[in-house]
Amino acid sequence: MKSKAAVLHEVGKPWAIEEVEVKEPQANQVLIRYVAAGLCHSDMHLMTGDLPVEMPYIGGHEGAGVIEAVGPGVSRVAVGDHVVCAFIPSCGHCRWCANGMQSLCDTGATILAGHFPDGSYAFQFNGRDTGAMCMLGTFSQYATIHETSCVKIDDDLPLEVAVLCGCGVPTGWGSAVKAGNVQVGDTVVVFGVGGIGANAVQGASLAGATNIIAVDPKANKREFAEELGATHSAADGAAAGELARELTMGVGADVAIITVDVATEEVVSEAAAAIRKAGMIVLTGLAHPEALTVHLSGTDVTLMRKQIKGSLFGDCNPTEDIKKMLALYRSGKLKLDELITRQYKLEEINQGYDDLEAGENIRGVIIHAH
Ligand SMILES: NC(=O)c1ccc[n+]([C@@H]2O[C@H](COP(=O)([O-])OP(=O)(O)OC[C@H]3O[C@@H](n4cnc5c(N)ncnc54)[C@H](O)[C@@H]3O)[C@@H](O)[C@H]2O)c1
Ligand SMILES: [Zn+2]
Ligand SMILES: [Zn+2]
Structure with a gap:
């Protein structure tokens, strides 16, 4: 046809x-x-x-x-x-x-x-x-x-x-809830508040994070993130890292989720600087497959036991999680x-x-x- x-x-x-x-x-x-x-x-x-x-x-x-x-x-x-x-x-x-x-x-x-x-x-x-x-x-x-x-x-x-x-909801929600395994009381930084990042903010909020710092250069995006449950926002990643440390007595964020439009070395490095010892970076945003976007000190990763994890579809299982998210929508929570x-x-x-x-x-x- x-x-x-x-x-x-x-x-x-x-x-x-x-x-x-x-x-x-x-x-x-x-x-x-x-x-x-x-x-x-x-x-x-x-x-x-x-x-x-x-x-x-x-x-x-x-x-x-x-x-x-x-x-x-x-x-x-x-x-x-x-x-x-x-x-x-x-x-x-x-x-x-x-x-x-x-x-x-x-x-x-x-x-x-x-x-x-x-x-x-x-x-x-x-x-x-x-x-x-x-x-x-x-x-x-x-x-x-x-x-x-x-x-x-x-x-x-x-x-x-x-x-x-x-795509957008499971990828973002799952980047926080599944890939990032956000726990009650956590401090989470979400880099980039688009269709994916907005749902990472919602996922972190539903998972019970205490502090959710939304990073986006656009003021309208930061305001929207706060309506969705972000407790703080920052216009750039360096400021977000400082805020994460201020909020945790110098410890840093438990999880940093990268949902920017085009992932870059700069933003991955900012995420690495924002997380605590044994904290996790969830890399969800894409870039050209040949672009090398992860340039970190292996020694920092080792000595601080930092983790970096790629996430596809928010690590969700479509047949189960799509229904789960729609049930959350029906109940007014998502x-x-x-x-x-x-x-x-x-x-x-x-x-x-x-x-x-x-x-x-x-x-x-x-x-x-x-
Ligand atoms: N891994 C997956 O399964 C999966 C699935 C879908 C989409 N994606 C990818 O996720 C990314 C986000 O998609 P989207 O539809 O939400 O994009 P979008 O364009 O709606 O949102 C991206 C946001 O990032 C912000 N941003 C740009 N540079 C920034 C920086 N340095 N720091 C903080 N924020 C910054 C932009 O202002 C924008 O608000 C894309 O790369 C997309 O291809 C991945
Ligand atoms: Zn998509
Ligand atoms: Zn299969």
Whole structure:
């Protein structure tokens, strides 16, 4: 079938709205009508070349929608189901899934190449197979995706809001609660308050942190973090480190979470300086794969027993944690509506990314027309 989608043709160029062809769902695949798609910074990395992919390429990895058709053998979802798409699939039985590490599922190996693990593609553009971000391509009205990317949610939850649980919420919340293992009474520094960092602040707050220092050069972001539970804020990482020590009688922060748009050596070093002995840095923000962003004194790391940990999807397990976060939303403990700064039409996607770059959005969300 035909679908309208935002396609990238070249690094440094805006998204182009194109007509693409969506293939029929094959075994264990489903056809989804996307209702909403979040504008995460990871798709911006495609635009800048920080995440190199073969173009043309269909964007979007934060999505929620309704199952329209199922291929042979599909058992996880049925036609009519409302689903949130996890940006990484979970097969349920590889070594990583079996050990509660679904965000490392082996079937996620091709999420950037944008085709299924067997090498087949869901989309064609101009008669040629075309990759789609995270095997989802949520910037398309329709897509064929694998059933293991889908998490069924209750019908009464608004898909326009639940969509944030496809990337931003689990990645941020989990960076604090799971990867960072934030404990009651902890002091936590969150570097960068965007769609991910805002949820790291919420996660740290729900985990019972005493002090949450939100760092962002943008005043609007710092103010918003304080509305979400940050107890303090700072305009730069050095000031945040000083604040962390002041608040802990010189000890330093228990956990520093890096959720800046583009991770740099500077910010990783600031995080290392902010944490206490045996404290932890959680590195969630991305940079170009060849950029060496971790330059620390190994001796400081050793003698102070500091830890540094990369985190993918907030170390969450999509099939369990997406439902858990939506239950927290239902109970009023996790704010989701407030995270959506603005809704856009698909045709307004470049405006959405301009707004993200200008620091105006926590999350912009595309609402698809059909
Ligand atoms: N590891 C994962 O699983 C995963 C998943 C999704 C996104 N990401 C990555 O997380 C990062 C954040 O994504 P986002 O959508 O929240 O981005 P965003 O653009 O919404 O937010 C980034 C924020 O960082 C702030 N910032 C920039 N430089 C800073 C600095 N030196 N100190 C403090 N703050 C600074 C910006 O002002 C902005 O508010 C991106 O690199 C994205 O690719 C990682
Ligand atoms: Zn994302
Ligand atoms: Zn798996």
